[in-house]
Each structure stands twice: as structure tokens, then as C-alpha cells.
Amino acid sequence: xxxxxxxxxxxxxxxxxxxxxxxxxxxxxxxxxxxxxxxxxxxxxxxxxxxxxxxxxxxxxxxxxxxxxxxxxxxxxxxxxxxxxxxxxxxxxxxxxxxxxxxxxxxxxxxxxxxxxxxxxxxxxxxxxxxxxxxxxxxxxxxxxxxxxxxxxxxxxxxxxxxxxxxxxxxxxxxxxxxxxxxxxxxxxxxxxxxxxxxxxxxxxxxxxxxxxxxxxxxxxxxxxxxxxxxxxxxxxxxxxxxxxxxxxxxxxxxxxxxxxxxxxxxxxxxxxxxxxxxxxxxxxxxxxxxxxxxxxxxxxxxxxxxxxxxxxxxxxxxxxxxxxxxxxxxxxxxxxxxxxxxxxxxxxxxxxxxxxxxxxxxxxxxxxxxxxxxxxxxxxxxxxxxxxxxxxxxxxxxxxxxxxxxxxxxxxxxxxxxxxxxxxxxxxxxxxxxxxxxxxxxxxxxxxxxxxxx
RNA sequence: GGCAGGGUGGCUCAGUGGUACGGCGGAGGAUUGCAAAUCCUUUAUUCGCGAGUUCGAUUCUCGCCCCUGCCUCCA
Numbered sequence: 001x002x003x004x005x006x007x008x009x010x011x012x013x014x015x016x017x018x019x020x021x022x023x024x025x026x027x028x029x030x031x032x033x034x035x036x037x038x039x040x041x042x043x044x045x046x047x048x049x050x051x052x053x054x055x056x057x058x059x060x061x062x063x064x065x066x067x068x069x070x071x072x073x074x075x076x077x078x079x080x081x082x083x084x085x086x087x088x089x090x091x092x093x094x095x096x097x098x099x100x101x102x103x104x105x106x107x108x109x110x111x112x113x114x115x116x117x118x119x120x121x122x123x124x125x126x127x128x129x130x131x132x133x134x135x136x137x138x139x140x141x142x143x144x145x146x147x148x149x150x151x152x153x154x155x156x157x158x159x160x161x162x163x164x165x166x167x168x169x170x171x172x173x174x175x176x177x178x179x180x181x182x183x184x185x186x187x188x189x190x191x192x193x194x195x196x197x198x199x200x201x202x203x204x205x206x207x208x209x210x211x212x213x214x215x216x217x218x219x220x221x222x223x224x225x226x227x228x229x230x231x232x233x234x235x236x237x238x239x240x241x242x243x244x245x246x247x248x249x250x251x252x253x254x255x256x257x258x259x260x261x262x263x264x265x266x267x268x269x270x271x272x273x274x275x276x277x278x279x280x281x282x283x284x285x286x287x288x289x290x291x292x293x294x295x296x297x298x299x300x301x302x303x304x305x306x307x308x309x310x311x312x313x314x315x316x317x318x319x320x321x322x323x324x325x326x327x328x329x330x331x332x333x334x335x336x337x338x339x340x341x342x343x344x345x346x347x348x349x350x351x352x353x354x355x356x357x358x359x360x361x362x363x364x365x366x367x368x369x370x371x372x373x374x375x376x377x378x379x380x381x382x383x384x385x386x387x388x389x390x391x392x393x394x395x396x397x398x399x400x401x402x403x404x405x406x407x408x409x410x411x412x413x414x415x416x417x418x419x420x421x422x423x424x425x426x427x428x429x430x431x432x433x434x435x436x437x438x439x440x441x442x443x444x445x446x447x448x449x450x451x452x453x454x455x
Numbered sequence: 456g457g458c459a460g461g462g463u464g465g466c467u468c469a470g471u472g473g474u475a476c477g478g479c480g481g482a483g484g485a486u487u488g489c490a491a492a493u494c495c496u497u498u499a500u501u502c503g504c505g506a507g508u509u510c511g512a513u514u515c516u517c518g519c520c521c522c523u524g525c526c527u528c529c530a
Contacts, residue, residue: 011459029530037530044530074528154458157525163457164526206528228530229460235529259460260524269529296478297468302461302523312467316478322492344469352469356477366493370486426488433490444491451492 003058005224006300006348008232008255009156013348016254018223024060025222026052027214027252029231030112032069033093034078037100038275039290039305040228040261040268046291046390047258047299047349048226049106053388054345057337064109065217067210068094070116071203076192086193090114100278103287105390111217115209119195122204122212126184126197128246138175141187143199145207147180150241156255157233182238184208207238214252215243225252229300230267232257258299268305276305286399288391289314295351295389316359317391318400323362324386325396325451326369327379335380337388351389358385400453410441414450417443 003016018024028048031041048066055062069075070090079089101108115122126143129135134149147153147161154160164180183205188194194201204212214222220243227236236255243251261268268275281290292313297303337345338361344353361382368375386392401407413432420428433443442455 008459031530032528040530042530047530072528158458159526160457226530230525230529232459233525234527258530260530262523265523267524267529271527271529300460301468304467309467312479319478319492326493350469352478353476356469359477363494367495370494421488424488430489442491444493445487446492453491455491 003346004348005254008257022061024055024062025218026064026224027218028066029210029227030066030068032072033090034075036096036277038277042278042290043261043294044228044258045101045106046294051349065111066109067213068114070114104291113213118213121216122208123197125212125246132245134245135184137199140175142183143185144181145184146177148178150245153241156237156240207235208242211239211242220247221250222252224254226256229257229259259302261303261305263305285310288317292317292391298352299349320362320392321396321399323365324392332379332383335384337384338381341385402454
């Protein structure tokens with residue numbers, strides 16, 4: 001079966017075919033760089049990392065663009081708060097962001113454009129919108145987008161303008177022709193960073209950034225646009241309105257939205273304050289645990305965050321690493337994933353089903369090892385599937401034992417215990433095992449000697 | 456109020472018009488000096504509730520209940 005994507009634009013799965021043979025253009029909304037990333041951000045990045053990896057595996061030449069919003073109200077406020085330059089803040093946060101992403105095993109996108117270096121294309125797009133009567137300069141001096149001018153407004157989010165207005169919580173701004181009109185260009189306020197434009201000094205609105213940067217780097221019409229479900233409205237709706245009205249054609253062809261990360265059945269978010277940063281989680285859990293946790297649920301479903309859920313992910317990974325550990329020393333040839341795995345990923349990136357296949361493959365290997373039958377093909381599959389998901393990528397001993405420096409002492413005790421066992425002095429060997437167990441060390445007596453891990 | 460997405464075993468998470476995948480946990484067995492790990496067997500007359508369509512529905516349709524989100528910044 002070929003790749004099927006759930007396209008938010010039509011609300012169902014559709015067969016995927018790129019605009020240009022063999023090439024895929026994909027844009028994913030990145031982060032606003034004013035603070036550390038939390039688990040919600042981690043989910044988007046991990047989900048689209050797997051999308052990226054799978055598209056490449058299918059043989060596409062993928063141009064993956066993920067932006068940084070490096071100018072907005074929150075950034076200005078935070079820089080002022082910390083009494084540092086905006087550039088210092090954003091550069092710093094981008095470095096921290098990359099650190100988190102690298103830790104999580106997310107491949108770097110092809111390009112990570114920053115809003116502040118794309119003023120030209122944003123201004124050009126706004127000019128085009130004004131020329132087409134889709135935007136206007138308000139009394140306050142801001143440039144606004146006129147939502148009534150765009151017929152398809154609301155198509156992505158399944159809303160219509162009248163419904164939006166009746167349920168609107170937005171304060172009515174007199175300078176707007178319509179309450180739903182949104183800012184394309186904000187006139188500079190005293191002391192704020194600004195860029196020159198035909199409408200005076202100012203800075204871009206959030207939505208225009210993504211429309212301009214995606215079109216500049218991927219062309220006016222491109223294949224995939226992704227992001228969190230919360231960006232569907234108004235952000236992505238506005239992106240479509242801007243790009244389509246300015247360019248006169250289609251914008252992104254497939255829209256992919258991932259579900260939220262919840263805590264106690266509530267959305268994890270900055271505003272609710274119920275978030276955990278990635279680095280907080282990584283103090284307690286290895287990065288692959290977070291990855292496993294994310295991939296264990298389909299990307300569009302809600303994902304409940306809890307220590308218990310992470311523990312479950314950890315135990316599952318342990319199982320896979322036990323298999324990898326038994327494979328130590330065996331050379332693995334480059335190979336492909338199983339058909340079942342490919343079918344799962346092709347079905348709108350069904351990673352839980354992909355994981356099920358990986359676990360089954362693990363069992364086949366263990367069984368083969370126990371019964372001494374040829375499992376070379378399974379080993380290749382195991383390696384290819386785990387690599388594709390970006391898990392079980394560490395050395396198994398490191399995974400189980402960590403890299404602290406008490407290993408020598410532990411191993412000395414294991415040698416002593418082995419001697420005792422050889423002498424059938426089980427009382428002594430059990431004492432040693434108990435001593436180690438008290439330190440959290442679990443021993444496993446295998447056919448080729450004793451191995452250990454931290455429990 | 457409008458719109459979107461959900462409700463599957465003790466927990467978690469897939470899936471399908473013909474009685475349900477995987478993981479965790481539980482029980483039993485093999486293996487082991489005993490463990491650990493691994494393997495085998497087992498663990499949902501049942502998929503929120505009611506009705507309809509059908510030979511047959513958890514899967515389709517309708518109604519209802521409950522949960523979450525979006526409609527303001529948000530991944």
C-alpha cells in the first residue's frame with residue numbers, strides 16, 4: 001500500500017503524491033524562541049521527525065523547512081525582563097532548542113529560517129495583498145488582512161466567518177473593518193525593534209512569517225504543512241488566506257496536525273502553567289524514553305503525560321534493548337523494514353502499529369536465539385525499524401548500565417560471585433547478588449556469562 | 456453557542472462489516488542451584504448508551520450521555 005495521509009483540509013485520509021516527482025516540500029511550524037521547549041513541543045518535533053525519516057525512506061528528496069519565530073511580543077517582553085538584547089535571547093534559545101532536539105534524536109531539517117532574516121519576502125507578500133484589496137492600512141497604522149475578502153476563509157478549520165463572529169471572544173477594535181481581521185504588519189512602538197517598510201517602521205504579524213518563509217523556500221504551492229492542532233485556527237487558516245490571496249494559487253496541499261500532550265486530561269500549555277520542559281524530563285529519563293512515549297500513540301490522538309506513562313515507555317524499551325544486547329557482536333547488514341511495518345507507517349504514520357511489529361520482530365529474534373535457528377533477516381528488520389523510529393540506537397550495555405565509574409567494582413564482585421558459583425558456594429554467591437541488588441544492580445546469568453544492569 | 460477530536464480488557468494503545476494488534480500488569484509452565492532475562496500458555500461472550508441498516512456491527516447511519524480541545528497567545 002502506498003502512503004496515505006490524513007489531510008486536515010478534507011478531514012480524511014488521502015493517497016499522497018508529491019507535486020514534483022520524487023521531491024517533497026514540507027513546512028512545519030517551529031517555535032517562538034523566548035523560553036525552553038516543553039513536552040508539547042517535543043511531540044511535534046518527534047512526530048515530524050518520523051514523517052521526515054519515512055518520506056526519505058520512501059525515496060523522496062525531502063526539503064524540510066522548520067522556522068523560528070524570533071521576533072514577537074513575548075520575546076520583546078522576556079528580553080526586557082532579563083535585561084538582555086533580543087538577539088542574545090533568541091540566539092541563546094535557538095542553541096538550547098537544538099540541544100533538546102539533538103538529545104531527542106530529531107534530525108535537523110533541511111532549513112531553519114528565522115523571521116528576522118525574511119523581512120523582504122514578508123513585505124512583498126503584504127504589498128501583494130494590499131494590491132489585491134485583501135489588506136488595508138488601519139487608522140492605527142497597522143496593516144490588517146481583510147478576512148471578508150477571501151472566499152475560502154475557514155475551510156481548514158471548518159468554520160465560517162459568521163459563526164466565528166457570533167462566538168467571538170475578541171475585543172472589538174475600532175480600527176478593524178471586521179473584528180476577525182488580523183495584523184500583517186504592526187507599527188513600531190517606542191523602543192521596540194523595527195524594520196523599514198512602505199508603511200513605516202514596524203514588524204511583521206505572526207501569521208505572515210510562515211506564509212512568506214514557506215513560499216520563499218518551497219514555492220507558492222508545496223506538499224505538506226504540519227504543526228500542532230492548536231495552530232489550525234487561526235494561524236494556519238490565516239496562512240492559507242495570506243498565501244492564496246497573495247499568490248493566486250494553492251498553498252500547502254496536505255495539512256498534518258498532531259494532537260496535544262495532556263496532563264490529567266488537560267492540555268499542557270504555557271498559559272495553564274502545567275508544562276514540563278524537555279530538559280526537566282531528561283534529568284529523570286533517557287531521551288529515547290520520551291521518544292518511545294510519543295511514538296506509542298498515534299500522532300493525531302491526545303497523549304497523556306505522566307511519570308507512569310514514561311515508566312511504561314521505559315520498560316518497553318528495556319525489552320527491545322534486551323534483544324539488542326543479545327545481538328551484540330553480530331554484524332547487521334543494511335536492510336529494509338518489514339512489509340507490515342511499511343504498511344503501518346504508510347497508513348498515516350501509524351507508529352503504534354509499527355511498534356507492535358517491532359516488538360513482534362524482537363520476539364522472533366529472541367525465540368530464534370533460544371532455539372538456535374537462522375534469524376539473520378529478522379535482525380536486519382529489527383535494526384532498520386528501530387533506526388527509522390529513532391529508538392534503540394544506543395549501545396545496549398550503556399543503556400542498561402549507564403556510564404558511571406563504579407563499573408569496575410561491580411564487575412569485580414561479579415567475578416567473585418562467579419568463582420563462588422563454580423565452587424557451588426551458593427550462599428556466598430547469593431550474598432554478593434543481594435549486596436548488588438541493594439545498590440540497584442540486577443544480575444542476569446546467561447549462557448555466556450553474567451551481565452548486569454541498573455534496575 | 457459554533458466547530459474539531461475522543462470514549463476498546465486492571466492500565467496503556469492499535470484495529471476491523473464476521474467476536475479484537477502490541478506493550479505493561481496478573482496467573483500457570485519451560486529454563487535456572489535459586490533468581491534475572493527469554494520463550495510458551497493464559498488473562499475482553501466484548502469495544503460509552505439506545506435505536507436503525509445488515510444474514511451479521513465494536514466497526515456504517517441516527518439520537519443521547521460523557522471527556523478534551525479550538526473559537527485570544529499557544530506545538
